[in-house]
Amino acid sequence: MKELVIVSGKGGTGKTSISAALAFLAPQKVLVDCDVDAANFHLISGAAIRETHAFTAGFEPHVDEETCTHCGKCTDLCRFEAITDGVITTPLNCEGCGVCAFNCPAHAISMKEKQAGHWFVSDTRFGRLIHAELGLSVENSGKLVSKVRQEAKKIATAHRLPLIITDGPPGIGCPAIAALSGASLALAVVEPSASSMHDVKRLVDLVSHFGLPLSVCINKSTLHPENTQELIAWCDHNAIPVAGQLPYSDAFRNAIQSGKTVLEMPENAEVKDSLKKLWHNLATLLEVPATESKFGYLQRRLNPFR
């Protein structure tokens, strides 16, 4: 089973639109939305939720008011200014470290598991999607990312699907790290802008840190042709294959407005061709069939799940 993870040094480079287009083109796959902070893939793929699961991670302190003597020891020891004499004053500051609970002379504090969000299994136009929603201002997005990836792998294995397409989280922080570890191929979506080019270099540092194969897709390549050339030269120099170049086009925005992928919209032949080219290049890099084989077709017919 192969796993393609679509990442970008930063949000807004068109990652979700491109992931959705690839989801449309690739046969036999499971989809994952790893942007647990602000998942959007379900909006474009017409997701109907089948299963909802609670996600717990980390701990939070609960103070028993009757037992607390208001001695103030917890306040002295808490390094995050979250508790004042037995009252959790700024819960958002609390890291859930338990120092207050372990050191309370009256044993008035217990640490309880924290409800940190939900994850879902949904049916979409392109197959099954695993996505999630992290609770507001909760840490552990990395853990939730690992959770959805793990569930996707289970589904792919159970239904003998050769590919997982993952819409990764933006940035290079813990969720990005969790989304990339152990992937078969990372696709970095880059714009030919000064800031995006700066971001991708940091991303490349991260990906090479994990020793993962990387390829690049240049989005809005016509916005600044000189920068695009510079990017291509930079990729060549670093032996990073440029899997695709997409021209600047309003088609992506229009497609999002209508809740579709670009490939489901009329016209835009140029954009569609470049996306198909991108997918074929990726399929080659991943060594998965680019189009549905007879066998795959049969399997899909026999397997209502696809």
Next chain:
Amino acid sequence: MLISIASGKGGTGKTALSLLLAAAHSNISLVDCDVEEPNCHLFLQPAWQDPGREITVTIPHIDSALCNGCGACSTVCLFNAIAISGKTALLFDELCHSCGGCLLVCRQQAIIEESKTIGTLATGTSTTHPGIHLVSGTLKVGTPSAVALIKRMKQETAKLTGDVLLDCPPGTSCSMVTAVQDSDFCILVTEPTPFGRHDLELAMNITCLLQIPTGVVINKSDAASSGDESIETLCESRQIPILAKIPHSLSFAKQYAAGCIPDEFQAIAANIWHKLKSERSAGT
């Protein structure tokens, strides 16, 4: 006045708006809290005053000569940052939250604290827009959480006088909350698409939870798109003012891609400042 500029997600034009607002002010500090991907300096080309001051957090250091492997520290660490291997404790520093819990529990006094670099902080004055003072943080690649670095940047910010703009990290995670916390006003930047609306709603939940007065700027807005309305309805239902609409402009995008702060929307930026000032006088 401390104004934070945030958005549910990246790529909505948060940095562009921060730069526009900074350029439309005569003397201002801009704090780039997007420490995973700081970009403001690319546009401002600052002359750094103290390039790359290292920012550290404290993490435990276990003296294996004193440690008897009792395992107390490992039990007390709720982040699983300490494991016992053989007769000694091992630290996985990337999991450590610097809470100091292990230190308190070790009877052998085998744990002392030492510092670890998590990123750098630099300040400088822009050479392209001399009225802008920049504070920029850069997270060390491989450091999982930006929160500690952002907290330190905000301590620096508290020393600044005059108006301060804070370019926040994207999303609604703990780093975004840390950045937005304690600001006098928060501007949420959004785009008129279903994605934008969805992310904006999440961001609004945060500023509401933090009780920070909030306003919205719709970026890449154009009269023809139907997306504006759904954002307007959302703002109306939450009683959050729309401060400005910035039209979609290819020439802006091109100049911005080349690393310039375009003059194009100066008037809009000035108008946002005007509204912010009146918000403040209304609020106090």
